[in-house]
Amino acid sequence: MRVSVATAGGTFSSLFTVVASGIQAGSGPSVVQTYQVAMSGLNNLYKRLSASGARIISVSPAGEESPAVPVAASSAPAPQAVTSSPAPKKKPHANVPVNTYKPKTPFLGTVTENYSLVEEGGIGRVQHITFDLSGGDPQLQYVEGQSIGIIPEGEDANGKPHKLRLYSIASTRHGDNYQDNTVSLCVRQLEYKNEAGEQIYGVCSTYLCDIEPGSKVKITGPVGKEMLLPNDEDANIIMLATGTGIAPMRTYIRRMFEPRERDANGWTFRGKAWLFMGAPKTGNLLYDADFLHYEKEFPDNFRYTKAISREQQNAKGGRMYIQDRVLEHADEIFAMIENPKTHVYMCGLRGMEPGIDEAMTAAAAAKGLDWSELRPQLKKADRWHVETY
Numbered sequence: 001m002r003v004s005v006a007t008a009g010g011t012f013s014s015l016f017t018v019v020a021s022g023i024q025a026g027s028g029p030s031v032v033q034t035y036q037v038a039m040s041g042l043n044n045l046y047k048r049l050s051a052s053g054a055r056i057i058s059v060s061p062a063g064e065e066s067p068a069v070p071v072a073a074s075s076a077p078a079p080q081a082v083t084s085s086p087a088p089k090k091k092p093h094a095n096v097p098v099n100t101y102k103p104k105t106p107f108l109g110t111v112t113e114n115y116s117l118v119e120e121g122g123i124g125r126v127q128h129i130t131f132d133l134s135g136g137d138p139q140l141q142y143v144e145g146q147s148i149g150i151i152p153e154g155e156d157a158n159g160k161p162h163k164l165r166l167y168s169i170a171s172t173r174h175g176d177n178y179q180d181n182t183v184s185l186c187v188r189q190l191e192y193k194n195e196a197g198e199q200i201y202g203v204c205s206t207y208l209c210d211i212e213p214g215s216k217v218k219i220t221g222p223v224g225k226e227m228l229l230p231n232d233e234d235a236n237i238i239m240l241a242t243g244t245g246i247a248p249m250r251t252y253i254r255r256m257f258e259p260r261e262r263d264a265n266g267w268t269f270r271g272k273a274w275l276f277m278g279a280p281k282t283g284n285l286l287y288d289a290d291f292l293h294y295e296k297e298f299p300d301n302f303r304y305t306k307a308i309s310r311e312q313q314n315a316k317g318g319r320m321y322i323q324d325r326v327l328e329h330a331d332e333i334f335a336m337i338e339n340p341k342t343h344v345y346m347c348g349l350r351g352m353e354p355g356i357d358e359a360m361t362a363a364a365a366a367k368g369l370d371w372s373e374l375r376p377q378l379k380k381a382d383r384w385h386v387e388t389y
């Protein structure tokens with residue numbers, strides 16, 4: 001149990017103590033925050049806690065323990081336990097919201113923006129699309145590393161409504177506007193030729209890539225607890241992404257390094273983060289300018305390594321893939337993995353997995369270790385996170 005004390009401001013002399021447990025991302029212990037706030041600041045604090053999904057445990061005049069003061073703000077969650085004792089022990093990830101909106105009763109989000117992420121020379125269409133979630137009852141909340149479902153308009157070939165498709169969320173829980181009321185996705189329009197040689201476009205990805213601001217979209221979820229960040233501010237995070245698999249990595253990196261996110265989180269990342277990104281062309285390096293900026297601002301904490309398959313060659317003269325970059329740095333990566341504070345996240349094409357295992361197998365063998373035994377241990381310790389298609 002980690003208890004931290006934060007001050008929420010306020011000027012009146014009558015101070016209150018608010019104890020809340022926050023949304024828990026990762027498998028660490030439950031986080032309890034204690035706030036000292038003036039009466040005039042109580043409403044704002046309730047709103048902030050409510051928006052972040054925190055649960056208020058107790059509210060009492062400063063210096064006293066219970067009884068709790070009734071919670072007045074309508075948007076705030078009701079205090080569920082009137083006690084000043086620590087939050088009850090919960091299962092890992094127990095506070096992470098899942099399936100707030102189900103396919104039969106989806107939330108109707110409104111598109112607020114839809115812009116291209118592909119720069120000059122890049123291949124295909126990849127869009128960054130944001131939905132306004134406000135007005136939901138309950139509000140659709142999520143944490144970094146989760147996904148949402150989208151149900152496209154229209155019917156399939158059998159006249160049935162389309163089924164939902166899952167997309168990794170690309171925004172932090174605070175949203176790109178820091179207002180706690182939006183969610184963003186990073187979507188590539190699926191296109192391929194079928195056996196008859198016809199050009200086929202993905203139903204849902206085309207629907208999303210073409211969608212106009214103002215349109216209403218059926219949203220379900222959030223889902224997923226595989227890709228949650230640990231709560232430890234000193235953790236090390238290795239990220240391996242191909243293409244739109246960058247979505248969860250963008251959320252982690254914003255949570256770690258975007259100043260307004262750091263302020264909003266009360267979570268100050270101090271570990272080492274290393275992003276490996278695989279893309280076909282320089283113009284397909286999604287969110288590249290942001291990552292370069294963070295690398296410049298946080299040189300001791302953030303490292304960014306690219307594999308640009310159609311512009312760079314691996315040691316064998318083939319296309320440079322992310323696993324080739326992992327192989328180049330295998331000893332360094334393996335040394336990081338030996339540290340129990342290190343977590344690895346992989347998202348994107350399933351094809352990258354065998355190559356990454358090969359690189360780790362060689363690095364482990366150099367130290368007399370067996371990767372096939374180590375990997376399941378890392379998985380069991382919730383330090384090896386994979387979401388690949």
Ligand code: NAP
Binds near residue numbers: 278310348352
């Ligand atoms: P993209 O822009 O086409 O980039 C994919 C990159 O990976 C290219 O550089 C590609 O190289 C390379 N690549 C191809 N085969 C590879 C292999 N066997 N090992 C390593 N790298 C390889 O990517 P995209 O179209 O966005 O695709 C990303 C994939 O991730 C999609 O399949 C998507 O469904 C999946 N995805 C999964 C999740 C999830 O599981 N939550 C989330 C988002 C995306 P070349 O094309 O030059 O050969």
